Amino acid sequence: MKKFAAILFCSLLIITGCSGEKEGSKEEATSSQSSSEEENNSEENSDKKAEKPESGTSEDQSELFNNLPKVPTNTIELVNQSPGAFADQEVETEVVQKDYLKLMKEVPVLKENATEEDYDKYFQYIYSLVATDFDDPKDLINKWKFSMFGNENMEDPRLQFKENYNIEIILDSSGSMAKVAQGGKTQMELAKEAIKEFLANAPEEANVSLRVYGHKGTGSDADKENSCSSIEQVYKLKPYNQEEFNKALDQFQPSGWTPVAGALESSKASFEGLDAKKNTNLIYLVSDGIETCDGDPVEVAESFAGSNVAPIINVIGFNVDAEAQKQLQQVAESANGIYTTVSNGEQLKTEFKRAQEVLENWERWKNDALRNADAQRVDNSFEILGFSNDWNFKARRQGLNISYSIDMLRREGKITFEQADDLKTRKNDLGDLAEQSIDEIRDDLHDLNLKKIDDLRKQINEKYNTSTQQ
Known part of the structure; x- marks a missing residue:
């Protein structure tokens, strides 16, 4: 699909206009009295002309x-x-x-x-x-x-199932996630519902983790340093325990800034030792906004994906604007992952359902089954x-x-x-x-x-x- 490769056009159409020529000069007056009258009439006409602006001039359109x-x-x-x-x-x-x-x-x-x-x-x-x-x-x-995912002949070795399957969800808990979305629920409430539904049927052998950022401090400048440094793995990487996981998921609410780069750095550190030769490593980043803590999430994602951990970093943009969509898309692309924009809870659940199916495929693979x-x-x-x-x-x-x-x-x-x-x-x-x-x-x-x-x-x-x- 070469012709559909993402091509970002950077040239903007510069629009210029040309103003009309001014009218020719007035004839000279033959007497001082007529000259004065013409001058007064000219001023009156000029005032009337100023009251009624020309329509569609280049000056009107310039901005x-x-x-x-x-x-x-x-x-x-x-x-x-x-x-x-x-x-x-x-x-x-x-x-x-x-x-x-x-x-x-x-x-x-x-x-x-x-x-x-x-x-x-x-x-x-x-x-x-x-x-x-x-x-x-x-x-x-x-x-x-x-x-x-899982076929041993896939060109990308990251898409081949390994003995261990590790999945981490990185959840944006910045203040903007408190925005009310579908059905009167906040984006955070919808995200939590989708995550719970996703992991409800996770195989016992799979390891899961939950990392959160933006859940401390406020969105004020005074709280920026504290909020940007507050990145926490609230559920350590281990087999899924529903009661324990839900307790960890429900303990925080959206409040602060958006350190996307810092969250990926933190995840990278915790995944050390989980070599891709024996581990299938998958990261899901859910965010509704752009990096606001001065980090470079694209650079961090590329470094993370290029490490021996070699995770697949999939990014879900939840009700993002054009600027945030562009950055989050670059994060996924730099890590050879998938980017998806969702605007409601059902779409978010659909994306997690795809990951759930892969988990089920991995479980079947463990029993030597082939995908149809x-x-x-x-x-x-x-x-x-x-x-x-x-x-x-x-x-x-x-x-x-x-x-x-x-x-x-x-x-x-x-x-x-x-x-x-x-x-x-x-x-x-x-x-x-x-x-x-x-x-x-x-x-x-x-x-x-x-x-x-x-x-x-x-x-x-x-x-x-x-x-x-x-």
């Missing part, structure tokens, strides 16, 4: 329309676009509309003789507010690799369907938000009906691109699924001399 991200023109740019501040929100609802209308009122009037460049700037601004966060197909492919490759193909097919459905849902919501934005600008007198139609043509072109892109991605994912699973089945047949039906 609002400058340095906006490019509107995507191909699949890769769609996948890698930065989500807008109102991404996937229903901007027509009363709650969101109030804040959104303020931004629309700031938009200058589109001049009557607007150029294609002027239209592009207007559309670019609208798009920068409502651009959606399309899922990256490479994240799904990484999850497939993880789902095949055909079942994996079916599972992957359903995930492709889910990926496609999510993409189409986001594309529809993005299109509706753009249409509503254009209608709002027209109602506010910023654009005419004809100008609105021109902007909606651009919206339709973008919708066509999103539809073509998901068709392309879906076909490629299906092709890859067939090839990877066929290769896996062939490896199993050759190694164990089985006669699996083709």
Whole structure:
């Protein structure tokens, strides 16, 4: 999937305008009296002109329309676009509309003789507010690799089961995790529920650990040093004991800062001696924000993954903004792990369920059982369907938000009906691109699924001399 490798575009569209030429000079007056009258009239006209600003001038647009991200023109740019501040929100609802209308009122009037460049700037601004966060197909492919965990012929030795299985959950307990999310519960409450459900059926032989950060102090500057240094392994690495683990999990609440790098450093120190030759080591980092304690979590994750412990570091971003998503994604990528964004408790449970299935596979592996490759193909097919459905849902919501934005600008007198139609043509072109892109991605994912699973089945047949039906 080379064409879907993450490509971060760093050039921003610099928008410049040109001001109109000033009118020619006035004719000289023939007498001092007429000269004085003309001067007074000129001043009055100038005052009236100042009261009524020119619409759509480059000066009006300089701040609002400058340095906006490019509107995507191909699949890769769609996948890698930065989500807008109102991404996937229903901007027509009363709650969101109030804040959104303020931004629309700031938009200058589109001049009557607007150029294609002027239209592009207007559309670019609208798009920068409502651009959606399309899922990256490479994240799904990484999850497939993880789902095949345990096969001895996997190219990555970390994905081969070893005699011992060690899993640590690193949980963000910073103040922002107290934010109320789905169903009136806080993000911390939803995270704890998902973790408990995940470990409820953990194999007796597996070792688990729970590390927490941000659970001491407050978010104030005065508490920063104390909070950033308060990283604690509240459940030592050992077989899972439900009562003891739940007690450790329930003893803290979100309150302080976010030392992601420090938490990974602490985890690295505690995993010393658990060599990857005899241990399958898996880290799950759950965070809702960016590093705030001046550390470099990307560098630490890369160092941790490159050690003899060689853990797989999977990162779950819980309701993260664009900046945090970018950093957490880099943390996972630097450690060759998986990054996933979740926005509610059910999605979080789904990600932990994937890890639970791997644990169950490890337990079967301990009894010399082989994973059924055909079942994996079916599972992957359903995930492709889910990926496609999510993409189409986001594309529809993005299109509706753009249409509503254009209608709002027209109602506010910023654009005419004809100008609105021109902007909606651009919206339709973008919708066509999103539809073509998901068709392309879906076909490629299906092709890859067939090839990877066929290769896996062939490896199993050759190694164990089985006669699996083709």
